[in-house]
Each structure stands twice: as structure tokens, then as C-alpha cells.
Amino acid sequence: GNSVTQMEGPVTLSEEAFLTINCTYTATGYPSLFWYVQYPGEGLQLLLKATKADDKGSNKGFEATYRKETTSFHLEKGSVQVSDSAVYFCALSALEEGSARQLTFGSGTQLTVLP
Amino acid sequence: GAVVSQHPSWVICKSGTSVKIECRSLDFQATTMFWYRQFPKQSLMLMATSNEGSKATYEQGVEKDKFLINHASLTLSTLTVTSAHPEDSSFYICSARHHAQYFGPGTRLTVL
Numbered sequence: 440g441n442s443v444t445q446m447e448g449p450v451t452l453s454e455e456a457f458l459t460i461n462c463t464y465t466a467t468g469y470p471s472l473f474w475y476v477q478y479p480g481e482g483l484q485l486l487l488k489a490t491k492a493d494d495k496g497s498n499k500g501f502e503a504t505y506r507k508e509t510t511s512f513h514l515e516k517g518s519v520q521v522s523d524s525a526v527y528f529c530a531l532s533a534l535e536e537g538s539a540r541q542l543t544f545g546s547g548t549q550l551t552v553l554p
Numbered sequence: 555g556a557v558v559s560q561h562p563s564w565v566i567c568k569s570g571t572s573v574k575i576e577c578r579s580l581d582f583q584a585t586t587m588f589w590y591r592q593f594p595k596q597s598l599m600l601m602a603t604s605n606e607g608s609k610a611t612y613e614q615g616v617e618k619d620k621f622l623i624n625h626a627s628l629t630l631s632t633l634t635v636t637s638a639h640p641e642d643s644s645f646y647i648c649s650a651r652h653h654a655q656y657f658g659p660g661t662r663l664t665v666l
Binding site for chain 2: 485543
């Protein structure tokens with residue numbers, strides 16, 4: 440079956456530090472990969488996605504590249520801000536548009552950015 | 555953007571009682587809504603998929619008689635945890651689909 444393993448948190452960084460949250464996956468076929476973010480008191484929001492190998496998803500300064508050879512989709516940001524403090528979830532889907540029935544989530548990584 | 559709300563945001567109840575959690579899509583109509591459960595430091599686990607006007611489809615291992623789902627309208631789905639027990643304590647998250655998938659903020663249930 441499909442599974443997602445992501446870096447355990449919590450992660451605490453100073454403002455302007457470089458961020459990496461590791462995510463690896465196991466899946467049959469060619470899944471789409473996603474990063475969701477959950478800010479305090481809010482629902483999960485799609486941050487970025489990639490639908491095929493070597494695609495790079497990017498949004499709000501965050502990037503992740505779909506690496507088929509290493510089955511990874513690590514999240515990176517060059518300079519984090521306090522407002523980036525949230526929980527980040529890596530997820531995969533067997534369908535391009537992320538039909539919920541096939542969405543498989545990682546356990547989430549809590550990020551705290553200190554001023 | 556599309557907003558999904560949940561009510562209540564947290565609830566504490568006694569063992570044996572039933573608890574109803576509401577999920578509403580505030581500015582769009584959702585023919586399909588989903589209910590997830592999340593244990594501390596674990597993944598979101600899909601419990602069931604509900605379609606407006608029809609019976610919910612439950613994932614394997616989820617008791618349909620314990621977790622009653624009603625999708626009465628295009629903007630409202632409810633999850634009722636019947637005869638709740640301490641092992642039902644968890645974080646319940648709903649999601650509504652309208653071109654993309656939008657998540658509610660979750661409901662923390664604690665059963666004493």
C-alpha cells in the first residue's frame with residue numbers, strides 16, 4: 440500500500456534560517472505529491488504539489504522537487520519567517536487532482552520560527 | 555478562498571454519551587465531504603466519504619453504527635459518535651471537495 444514518512448518534529452528555527460522538512464514515500468504506480476500546511480486554529484491548506492517526476496512545486500517561497508529515484512519530496516525554504524510557524528503535512532495521491540479517497544498523509548511536522 | 559468550518563472546535567463528554575460534530579462549507583456547495591481522524595503525532599486517517607443525499611462509504615475497520623454520518627445538504631455534513639468511549643478521544647477533521655479539497659480546522663473530542 441501507499442505510505443508517507445516525514446521528518447518528526449518539532450522543528451524550531453530562527454527567523455531567516457534555511458528550512459528542510461524531509462518526506463519520503465512508498466507507492467505503487469506514479470502518485471502525485473503534495474505539501475499541506477495547517478496554521479494554528481485553521482484547516483489544512485494546499486501549499487504546493489507536483490504531479491510527475493522532476494516536477495518542482497513552489498509557493499510562498501517554499502519548494503519541493505518530486506524525486507522518483509529517491510522516492511522523496513523534501514520541503515525547503517531559503518529564509519523562514521515567524522508567520523511560517525505551522526504544521527506541515529506531506530501527502531500523496533494516486534490521482535492527479537488528489538481525490539480524497541487516495542490521499543495518504545504523513546504524520547505532520549510542527550515548525551516554530553522564533554524572531 | 556473556500557472555507558470549511560467545524561463545530562464545535564472542542565468537546566468533552568462522559569463515556570456512553572453521543573456527540574455530534576458539524577462540518578459546513580461556507581461559500582461553496584460540496585457534493586462530497588470526508589471525515590478524517592488524527593491521533594497525536596500520527597497521520598490523518600480517512601474514516602468515511604459522504605455524498606449528499608446518499609449513504610456514506612466507510613473505510614475498512616470503521617464502525618458505521620458507531621460513527622454515524624449524515625450529509626443532509628450540499629453545505630452540511632455531520633458526524634455523530636454514538637456511545638462514546640475514552641478510546642474515541644481524538645482529533646476529527648472534515649474536508650469538502652469542490653474542484654479542490656478544503657479542510658476544516660478540526661474538532662478535539664475528549665471522552666472521560
